[in-house]
Amino acid sequence: MLDSVTINQLRAFVAVCDQGSFSGAARKLRRAQSAISHAIKVLETAFDVELFERNTRKAQLTAAGHSLLPDARAVISRTEEMKNRASSIAKTGAPQVSVAVDAYFPRSHLINCLRKLQAEFHNALIDLRITTMQGGENLVLERVCALAVTINNVPEVNPDAIERDWLCEVEMVTVCAPSHPLASTPEPIPMDEFSRHVQIVVTDNQPGAEKIQQGVAGKRQWLVNDLSAKRDLLNAGLGWGHLPLHLVRDDLASGQLVELERRAWHLGSLTFMISQRRGHDLSPCEFRLVELLGAPQCDSKNGQRAAPTHLSTAVPPDPAPGDQAADL
Numbered sequence: 001m002l003d004s005v006t007i008n009q010l011r012a013f014v015a016v017c018d019q020g021s022f023s024g025a026a027r028k029l030r031r032a033q034s035a036i037s038h039a040i041k042v043l044e045t046a047f048d049v050e051l052f053e054r055n056t057r058k059a060q061l062t063a064a065g066h067s068l069l070p071d072a073r074a075v076i077s078r079t080e081e082m083k084n085r086a087s088s089i090a091k092t093g094a095p096q097v098s099v100a101v102d103a104y105f106p107r108s109h110l111i112n113c114l115r116k117l118q119a120e121f122h123n124a125l126i127d128l129r130i131t132t133m134q135g136g137e138n139l140v141l142e143r144v145c146a147l148a149v150t151i152n153n154v155p156e157v158n159p160d161a162i163e164r165d166w167l168c169e170v171e172m173v174t175v176c177a178p179s180h181p182l183a184s185t186p187e188p189i190p191m192d193e194f195s196r197h198v199q200i201v202v203t204d205n206q207p208g209a210e211k212i213q214q215g216v217a218g219k220r221q222w223l224v225n226d227l228s229a230k231r232d233l234l235n236a237g238l239g240w241g242h243l244p245l246h247l248v249r250d251d252l253a254s255g256q257l258v259e260l261e262r263r264a265w266h267l268g269s270l271t272f273m274i275s276q277r278r279g280h281d282l283s284p285c286e287f288r289l290v291e292l293l294g295a296p297q298c299d300s301k302n303g304q305r306a307a308p309t310h311l312s313t314a315v316p317p318d319p320a321p322g323d324q325a326a327d328l
Contacts, residue, residue: 005046007079010072012039013051016059017069025059095285098127100136100148103202103227104270105293106170106246113292121285132202132225137162137275146286149293152271164273167294171245172270175257177237188263191217198222198239200230217265242267 015025016036026033044051051065061069097117101110117124129139136148137157149167156162176182182189182197195218203223222239224230227247234241235256251257274290276282282290 005043007076009039009043010075012036013043013072014069014076016040016052017061017065019059021059095121095124095283096127097124097283097285097289098129098145098147099289100129100131100139100145102136102149102151102272103130103132104151104170104244105149105272106244108246110293113289116292117285117289120288124285140275140277143277146276146280147290148275150273150275152273156275161278162275163278164275167272167274167290169269169271172242172267173245173248173252174240174242174260174262174267175234175248175252176240176260177235178255178258179237180240182240182260183258187261189260190263191265194218194240194262194265195220200224200233200239200241202227202230244270 011029012025012031012035015028016022019025019028022036022040023033026036029036040051047064047068049064049068050062051068053060053062114126114128117126127145129136129145131139131148133154134150134157136145136150137154139145140148140162141157150164152164152166156164180197182194185193198220199217199222201216201221201223203225222233224233227243230241231243231247231251233239234243235251240260248257252259274293
């Protein structure tokens with residue numbers, strides 16, 4: 001019977017409560033009093049409870065009526081919200097943005113960008129995926145996502161179908177726990193010494209992923225598929241690895257991790273690109289998201305350098321000789 005409940009019946013219920021009488025509700029809703037009475041009876045039959053006391057002159061709620069009134073108000077409110085949203089979509093269309101973001105991208109900055117986007121595009125349908133390695137561009141190629149935030153040093157999935165533009169950079173550091181043998185090794189440390197110890201490496205676990213690893217010192221690797229697992233293993237002293245500075249700034253400050261100096265092994269900043277299908281025209285919502293992601297919101301406070309505002313005019317800095325991404 002609950003399937004027979006209508007929004008007009010709920011409006012009648014709320015109006016009787018607000019006006020204190022069936023006649024008052026009829027005047028407010030511009031309906032016949034008999035129609036209001038009928039709506040309440042239908043509701044009571046559907047709910048199998050009495051909403052109003054029958055032995056009083058005023059419309060007095062029963063205990064069940066008091067309990068159900070907030071629910072009725074909530075349903076009406078959500079219906080009005082839905083009507084307004086539908087009206088807006090009918091006039092301007094529903095903005096949509098689907099984006100895959102690499103796990104190394106600064107999380108706090110991503111969250112701030114999404115909050116701002118939701119505030120500016122109230123009706124936007126946002127589809128977010130957190131990926132690693134080539135996962136983001138694979139989703140773009142499969143048309144699951146329109147955009148992907150990708151690490152520059154990760155080989156393009158299909159250069160003929162996907163184009164990249166520079167977005168921003170994030171500073172990287174090589175770290176281990178104070179209890180790890182490398183922490184007491186005289187610095188700077190050569191790559192051969194690094195290769196003698198287990199390196200914690202983030203991978204997407206896809207076939208052939210080991211062929212595109214970069215910033216890896218040797219064969220002794222523990223493979224994980226998320227940064228939090230990598231950070232936990234590093235804090236436990238079980239290996240060493242490269243991590244974004246913004247992620248481990250507090251660990252370094254507290255002494256939970258120590259930074260290692262490399263010898264004859266340059267580790268450049270992590271460069272992020274925005275990937276999209278060739279010929280794809282960014283919608284206003286998509287363009288705004290790219291603008292926010294690349295905006296100079298994250299300075300030295302969290303290890304991200306300022307980026308140009310407009311994707312189309314962004315020019316990446318020249319990489320230093322031997323630049324390579326952190327292990328992914």
